[in-house]
Each structure stands twice: as structure tokens, then as C-alpha cells.
Amino acid sequence: MLAPERRTRTDLVVAAVIAVVVVVAASIAWLTGDARGTTSISAAEPLPQPEPAASVPTALTELWRAPSAATDSTRTPAPVVAGSTVVTADGGSVLGRNPRSGEQSWSYTRDLPLCSVVSAWNTAVAVYRDDRGCSQVTELDGSTGQRKAQRTSDADDAVRLSSDGTYVTSRGDARMELWRSDMVRTLEYGRVDAPVNPGSQPRTGCTLLSSASTNSRTAVLEQCPGEAAARLSLINPAPKDASEPEEYGSTVVPELVPGPDSPTAGHIIAVTGNVVALYLPAENGAPDRIGLYDDTASRISESNLASNLSPEQDSPNSPATKAGSVFTWFTGAGVQALDSTGLSPVWSIPGALGSGAVMAGRLLVPVPDGIAVVDLATGVPIDDISVDRGDYIGPVQTSVIGDVIVEQRGDDVVALG
16 A cells, blocks of 8 residues: 655745745736726626617707717717717726716726727727837727727827728828727738738838728728829738738829828728729819729729818818718818719718718708708708807717717717707
8 A cells, every 4th residue: 555645845845936936926917917007897787778869859958078088080080989888088098978877887997098999899999008009909898898809019109090890990100900890900001010021011111191991992091102192002901811911903193292282181081892082182273172993093083072161281181981871071161972882972061060970860960059950862951950069169070879969079078968
């Protein structure tokens, strides 16, 4: 019969040393890791999804307002609505709020600067800045605030986030990425710090000026070294290898020459499955125009933009938003609507303050002193709803959740109902 094993003094010392090492390693990981600087408070109960409005209201009052400097109209095209909540973002905090009361339902806070937030797949995608740029990404369930997928990667110090319903795009001046709903990167474009395969990018050293995407095409406008004008490229948003972009077509657009004759930069207005609309600023006596290009980046046609819609020097470089049967593009001086299939201009509203949002089949367009209720097919105003915005006179971007209208006014989000 074998004698029972006995622990020796050496065994006890070794076990003690291992335990100390584990505790020290865990402490270091906690002190230096992301968890120490993160506070996540989920909703006690998910907020129910509001029922779509059956009709447009005839009068509106302010329900609540909150600061949201990280989601203003220079970064995102509209207030962030994710699932059943209105999301505000300020400082290092992302907050999910009840649409009608404004009460906080959930929160997510980090000790890092918040770059921006965008709504996608009924979640809020929040991006924070560390020493690698706007690189730390967290996906938050819109109804509960619970953390879902996360990712980190190289990024520029400032990025614009956008969502086309299939992918989220994060674009800086030198680098762009597309992510799918599980936060896996599907496309890496532009600057690559440590490329696995040198030469995998079609060009290097370019400045990314503008972009827009669909589930099948991503359009990029960039200024590259040695080229006299900006270049338009159409690429696959999800190539076989995310680090090796697949181009459908690419061309230099001669109308987009930087310099004193073109003080207002051109940019991408919208993209569909096979058509891209570009804003072409006035030059050599020609007026501002909208140029249409096919999915090989070849020009199809162009049309003049009305003089009372011409963007100013400081107009927002924002793409159009889908609104029912049309795209609505806020130029800074008004709204130009484009056909959702061929992107040809169909109607316009000079003097509008933002691109608007759809409620009960009507387009609600912010205008001075109120909201215009517009027929989507014709652009004809049907009604006007008075809104007191006090001293605020800047751009107003709009979202709709249930029967609540949410306006982004500079650094504030204001709910109307």
C-alpha cells in the first residue's frame, strides 16, 4: 500500500509564491487596464420601444434638454437614437435617456476623451481616444446599455462616424475603417502603420476628404500627393482581406481643384448601389453643381444647384440622409432632395436649418421659428409647427423616436412633444 503524499515546506513556499504572483499580476492588470477607468450602469429594465406616431402633431412643447457635445452636427448627421432610447454623450459619458422624460436609463463612462457616438443596429457605438487615436470602440445595447462587442485598433485623433445600416464607418483625415455589427473590421483604407503586406493599399499619403457607404459600395473622396484635383474611388466595403481594398473604379475629378478659386471643398453627397452624387463647388464662372458618377467613378451627368442653396465657406461637410423615398441634403443654406434611386435633384427648401426626419409619412424640416411639415414626393409644405428655440439660430439636425422629435442644437439635444 502506497504512503499518502505529504506536503513539504518547499511545496508550501512555492504555493505561497505562486499565490502572491497571481495577486500582484491581477492588481497590475486592474490598475493599468481599461476596467479601472470604466463605469457601466445598465438599465434596471429595458425601455419599451415606442410605437410609431400615427400622425404629425399640430403643436409642440419642449419636454427636456441635455448637453451632448460629442454628438453635435459636425460629427453626426442627427441626434443619436438607439433602440428605445435617446443617447446623449458629453465628456467621457454616454447616457441612454427615456425619450419622453429625459430621465437617465443607463450610462457608460470612461476616463478617456469621447470622440463620437453613432447609432447602428439598435445599439450606440461609442469611440474613445487613447494614445493610438480614436481607437477604443464599445457597442452598447440601446435599450439596456449593456456592453456588447468591443474593439481597438489604430486610428486618427479625430474621426467622423456614420452608419449605412450594414456597416459603421470611422473616417479620419488619413485612415478609414468599416466595422460590421460584431465589431469585426471589414475594410482598412488609407494609412497603415504596420502593414503585413507592403503595397496592399492602392495609394499612400492621401488626405481623406469625404466618404459615404451602402451595403455594397463605399465611396471615398481623397486628395493624393502629386494629383492636381481630388480623387473619387468606389471600393468594396467588405473585401476578402480587410487590409487589401478592392476598387471598382477610381478617377481624378478635375472640378475639385483645391485653391482660392474653390474655397468651399467638394464632397460626397450620397451613394446608392451604382450611383454617387458629388457636390462640385463653383469655378470659373460656373455655378455650384451636383455631379453624378457611376460605380466605376465615371461621370454620368451634372446639374446646377440653385444659388439660394449654395454652401458657404463654413457649411457642414455632411452627406445626405435617407428620408423615405428621397435623400435630403442640408447644404448649410437649405435642403436639396435627391431621388433615392438615381440621385437626381427633385425639389428643394431654401432657408431650412437641417435635413429633417420622417414622422407618419411626412418630412419634418427645421426652419426658422418652427418645423415645416413637407410632402416627401413633392417637397410642398403642408403645415408649419411653431417651435421656440430662444436665441439659437444655428443648424438644427433632427431625429424622430415614436411621437417625440429630437433636435440637435449645437452642443445640446432638445426633445419636443
